[in-house]
Amino acid sequence: MTDSSLRSCVRPVGALALCVLVGAITATGAAGQEGLGGRWRAQLDLAGGPLRFHMELSTRGDTTGVLCNGPKCDPFSAVRPLPGDSVLLEIGDYAAAIRAHVGADSLVGFYRNVGNRGPRTIPFRAARGSWPVQVPAPSLTGRWDAIFTPDASPSPRVLELRGTERGLEGTVISNTGDSGLFWGGAADGTFVMSHFDGSFVYMLTGELDGDTLRGIFHAGLTSQRPFVAVRSTGAAHLKAPTEMVEVDTAAAFQWDFPDLDGNLVSNGDERFRGKVVIVEIFGTWCPTCHDAAPTMVELYDRFRDRGLEVVGLAYEVTGDPAVDGALVRRFAEKFGIEYPLLLAGVNDDDSPRETQPQLDGPIAFPTTLFLDASGRVRRVHSGFYGPALGEAHEELEQEFMDFTDELLKEAGR
């Protein structure tokens, strides 16, 4: 595996990720909104061009709907008719919404969300139907080593671009994680792909210039960062997942956080003393952590009889134990997790670093620590290769199994 196939989560800002939203789509009295039903090709008009996505609305019973970036669809938290032939599509957990006037075959209005500096609006339009599928040429797909803002403050990224039956898909990976799934299309050497989930408004545009990819990373209405990229050679461009974080191995790795019932659980507890332990730093908002959970469950199931312990340290959105605890409980139920999950902190830029003083470097989500029987960290892996990465996922799972087995053997288990 190369470092550039690293997958982990960038922390969401300002609200829960849509990945933790469940159903709960409501609409009150959809009278007059029957014409809303169906598939819509929608766009946000950013300064740098249209950010494309789809919406599927249904008027059977209550009006409901989903917002789709390529294959990934998430429900609107509510679809509400408004006076004057308008509709409000709420993305509740982001304090965001699309408000639009409903025409015969069009929706015209604004996307709005509220940040710390006040509300922001971006023009929105939609028409019936689907965006044309634009499958990229092979010359565009693959892995690219990019430098963002090469002339000002250069910052490395890896672009993963894939051709699918839906067009162009991929992601933008940095040293601290990826920016989620991007979807779009390509034609005549140019491409555009975007990620809009109600909170993040990201778009990547560019063109192939000989062997070089040149383009712009758009964030929000006007923010733009130019980039240049060359095809990955396999050499490290980002830090390797085992080298992103430096660990203090002079002493046992320590934690002391409340479980979901409020009881403090620490590395010094009888349960963990003298045992091989896997510590998983995760968040329920993080899709890649959902990808990693089945592997953690399998490791625990396979090796618990030989004395393996696993503990999950959750960094959640609100910091409120009641709210965060409910999310973590749901996560545990979803994956059948039987090892302890602790509320370690919140998922802002600083909290993981503050609460993990033995780790030095950007903490990705998830980060997996393997502790030997003395309690010292023997290996740290930032990010995770999910099932979508096929062979890389299987190789990583096997590496985790083999290394755990090695630590247990070393401990005489």
Place this chain on the structure above:
Amino acid sequence: MPSRILLACLVAPGLLGAQAPAAVQAERADYAQWLRTSPSSPYAAVFHGPLSGDLVFGPDGPAALRGAPTATLSRGVRGLALRTGDGRRSVPRNRDVALGDWRLRVTSSPRGDIVTVFAPLSRKVDHPGWFPYRPDLVVVGALRPPDRPAERRMLGLDGVEVSASLAGTFTGRVLDQNVTLAAYRVPIPGSEEAEVTVFFRDGTSGVETYPPGRFVALQPLGGARYRLDLNRARNPFCAYNPRFPCPLPWPGNTLRLRVEAGELYEPYHD
């Protein structure tokens, strides 16, 4: 408010102003509503400062926080936490946390954590509004990249220090004058966004508009072309409430003309 009355007479709708585009109208209505009603409106701020040691809310706290529910904000081995009678909770940065009817926000900055506390708004917010829309104060110009990269720490719109990189020099013609303005990429804490921003003064500064200047984001049009829409010029939060620190005027960014567009200013009064 004599200055407002005078201004209303001078710029009566229909005399100088044109109908603002729908996007500008929507932005302004939304922003004014947020200033008037949001629990974290800058008008509602009662405290803004660095977190050094514990910050106590309630009767034992500093005067500005005595009306708040009893609580303590501190940074410890388990991170940033708020302790109340109900127990301990972690505090996320860059997001609002409710404390009864109050709100607090911890924002990360290069110099450490900055705490802003908002009390329930007990008075009517009287936002001074905007100059009438001026289509002739929307100009297209060029952004010339800097000769060499430069970073500068500065106060952002919300009075929190950020590390901004020099985006270049914007040149264009405003009201038949050539203008040159330094522009920086000013990051928004906790996000990937960094707008190319200008902080400028002009002949209205200290008269109808906020004395130290106003912010406006340049809108990219492709290549080196950018649109400077001075109707979108907005005040730093210190214009609404002196609890926020104010950015210093950017050297060289004073326009020798009156920009009668964008947000107006009314001196703060409790």
